[in-house]
Amino acid sequence: MTIHSALSDACWAFTDDAGPAVTRLLDTLPVRPRLLGLGEPLHGEDLFLRLRNRLLRHLVEHEGYRSVALESDCLGGLLVDAYVAGGPGSLDDVTARGVSHGWGAFAGNRELVAWMREYNLGRPEADRLRFYGFDAPTEMMYAASPRQSLIEVRDHLAAWGDPGQLPDDAALIDELAGADDRWTDEAAAMDPARSVGSSPEAVRLRLLADDLRALLSAQAPRLLAAAPEADRWRARLHASAAAGLLRYHAVMAAASPARYARLMITRDTMMAENLLAIEAREADRGPTLVFAHNAHLQREEGHWQADYLDQTLTWWTAGAIAAADLGERYAFVATAVGAIPHRGLGAPAAETLEGVLAALPDDRYLLDGRRLAAALHAAELEPVRRSDNTDDRGYFPRDPAHVADSDGILFLRDVPADKP
CATH class of the missing domain: 1.20.1440 (de novo design (two linked rop proteins))
Known part of the structure; x- marks a missing residue:
């Protein structure tokens, strides 16, 4: 049995119209989630942001979503939320001050904020979209x-x-x-x-x-x-x-030798507290799309071998903590990529998870994580974790041992530098 035939009912082509694939994935879940996490494997690519925006539009129009939460300063998010609700200010100022880590400069984030403000025009308060940051008020240093x-x-x-x-x-x-x-x-x-x-x-x-x-x-x-x-x-x-x-x-x-791990734990715990507070606040309005690095939203423990440390950092992620409280009301879609040439990431080796997915006929897929794990087993494939790296130490390949811990996997064969 080929992996493609084994996946015939577990993967859907992810085209410019992302709606059908998203709806089919949601239909596989035991319940519709209250928090739907969409992860990215590394920061800094507008393609991930634009795909997120397309996904959000579908979820707003067809699934009743009324909010989005980004890996951005939770307090800065108050400024952005006031703006998308019709408050004063300019897009330049609001995204610069309200979206942390310098990510307000990315076109995809600016498009998101501008679209949310336009969508809210003339709508009653109960039906308006809300913007949240759910990160701690921290920067890299x-x-x-x-x-x-x-x-x-x-x-x-x-x-x-x-x-x-x-x-x-x-x-x-x-x-x-x-x-x-x-x-x-x-x-x-x-x-x-x-x-x-x-x-x-x-x-x-x-x-x-x-x-x-x-x-x-x-x-x-x-x-x-x-x-x-x-x-x-x-x-x-x-x-x-x-x-x-x-x-x-x-x-x-x-x-303390555990200082850096404890900082990661403290940050992700704050993230999780914010996610649970958002879910509670939005309970009567609709679900929330959450967007962050895979490493913050995954259900399994996080592991990071930082090049400036003599240790591997291990911590429970914000997604894992939130899922412990929400159960099936939390769902997670990880993004996996094949090649990102302009970031130093070449085509994946055939024996990796990304290499297996890159052999599928289309360039972009949304896959059911649990069925993908079962299909790999049925095809007697045991992919290894990708070991090559990019110029960015923030790239984390998806761990094949935890494929089933993802409700979905969005796979992109390549990430071009010049087009969405």
């Missing part, structure tokens, strides 16, 4: 100060809650946090001694963040009756971000 988030929570409680219950330390946030550049010192990423995360001020802020977060829960009935839903969402997001940032900075300050 630093994490943000918790100061502004703590102030946001304090001001929300003062405006809508019982001001008499605010902790005495709430007025000291600015003094304790100090200048924001104390927290964003890039040297602290590699040198724990440069981090302020274990300072007496940071420890006191961490206790204060816990107190303010507890007050949001304690005063929930009053806030529910008085404060607009958007304000309550914003306050809870800032409370979670402040607590997470202070945990992250504390790990940065720890001179």
Whole structure:
């Protein structure tokens, strides 16, 4: 039996009209997911973003999706969401400040934000699309100060809650946090001694963040009756971000062999908390498309051998953590690629998973992950993990041992540099 014949009912050509393939994949799932994760194998390719945009349009028009969540700063996402809801500002400014990691400059992300704003025009609030970032407020070499988030929570409680219950330390946030550049010192990423995360001020802020977060829960009935839903969402997001940032900075300050793994764990835990909060908020409106690196959305443990470390980092990913809570309400589609010549990735070897898929007749497929695993077994194929690399250390080939852990696999035979 050839792999192609074994896959006859488990793979669908992924054309410019992505709708039929997506619907067929969703029809194979036990239930329609509340969070549908779409992963990319490396960052920086507009093709992945444009395919995501096509997928989202189909899901909005045919499957009732009303939101998208990107691997981008969750607090910056508030700015983008206000813009797509019809708020003031320019596309240039909003994507530059609201989409982190420099990804606001990519055409695919700009097209997404512009399309969402256009779609929302004239629609009732309940039917508008929402934009979320679900990443921690971090960049490659630093994490943000918790100061502004703590102030946001304090001001929300003062405006809508019982001001008499605010902790005495709430007025000291600015003094304790100090200048924001104390927290964003890039040297602290590699040198724990440069981090302020274990300072007496940071420890006191961490206790204060816990107190303010507890007050949001304690005063929930009053806030529910008085404060607009958007304000309550914003306050809870800032409370979670402040607590997470202070945990992250504390790990940065720890001179431990496990420091880098713990930073990965802390970041993905914050991501998962944000995803679960988004799913809960959107429960009455519709499902959410989640877009990030495969390594954040996969169900299995993450593994990364960084070239500047003498160890392999292992952590439970945001997708794995969210799936532990949501079960079948979480689904994951991984993207696998054959060649990306302009990034130094040539054609895959025939014995790899990507090499097996590249032998199929069409260039792009959406495959049922579990049926693909069964088809490989039926065809007596045991693909090996791809070992060649690209010029970008952020490329992670799909692990053949975990094909069945993906609800779907989007396979692209090649990724051209000059066309979608």
